[in-house]
Amino acid sequence: MHSAEETEEPGGYQPWSEVTPDAARRLLVAAVDAFAERGYHATTTRDIASRAGMSPAALYIHYRTKEELLHRISRIGHDKALEILSTAADGPGGAAERLAAAVRSFVRWHAAHHTTARVVQYELEALGPEHRAEIVALRRESDAAVRRILAEGVEAGDFDVPDVPGTTLAVLSLCIDVARWFNTAGRRSPEEVGELYADLVLRMVGARQK
């Protein structure tokens, strides 16, 4: 199983392009595939180096530990999530448009990068305490971006949401779980799932029909 997640997306974002040099990027992609396939604890740095066609010694030039690889993957994934959600929250339009944009974009990312997203979501416990604290802080910021859109929609009379924190949690959870079930061989494209979910989320928040 080799992930196809290295390829360029329509939006022009080149996954992992932030990782240089090339050898460090190849090792990160190999780590994502290995962690997704066998789990973090069953993967050795030797496995990762071997998947990248490199020696264990070459790996240690770029990453001191296996946990450093996981942290780098988790950090990049969480930075991307926060960027997607903040961009939508700060974007143009009313709360309904911004919420729909957030959901569309967040779902597309979790569908297109489902292998990476699974590692990011399911291996949090394997991070060391400091790294985990850093990632938890990023997750709180992502949560706050969505909560803000909901609160603004309620304030403007566009949404009817009795429980803003609980609904925020449900919206994010719905989007994140796309990474678990999404199948590139399935009937729906990332864009189609994004459209469906944007509609379902607007219903969840009782968005006023225009």
Added chain:
Amino acid sequence: MHSAEETEEPGGYQPWSEVTPDAARRLLVAAVDAFAERGYHATTTRDIASRAGMSPAALYIHYRTKEELLHRISRIGHDKALEILSTAADGPGGAAERLAAAVRSFVRWHAAHHTTARVVQYELEALGPEHRAEIVALRRESDAAVRRILAEGVEAGDFDVPDVPGTTLAVLSLCIDVARWFNTAGRRSPEEVGELYADLVLRMVGARQK
């Protein structure tokens, strides 16, 4: 980390009570904990026996392979899911009442048994081909139970659902992902999450206000 999922629930359901004798049950509970903590591939039958306070030889009396343990866990989890959803689908009341009952009960199970549910959901790929086919068939039946409630609600004019298969997938996904984020130390009880989610799902299907 030891799971608290062996304890009896308010409903009187004793988790794993279907597994006898006691030694086989203890090994299954140990396997759930080990798989959840380290992942299936990083866990050995020796680890599982040791967690259960037994010898590897004693384990082989009950389970021939590690995969047999995973299959047993997955089968019990999927049987329970189907039972919950079928009971709700076949229950009394209109589509909205039955859908709310399905979501409440399915969410409560995923919250209360989040450790088991994570293993059941995240380790499907580790099942052998025959076992995986059996589990996929059970998942289709669970999906069909929810799809049936939605279709009946649309038929009766109680729901407005443009995409019944897609919305079914989203409803199940929302409930299943509770297992990922639910925290027994968190602010919400399984019952509270079940109530919130039943309301959100009725909104997703455009349930007619009574």
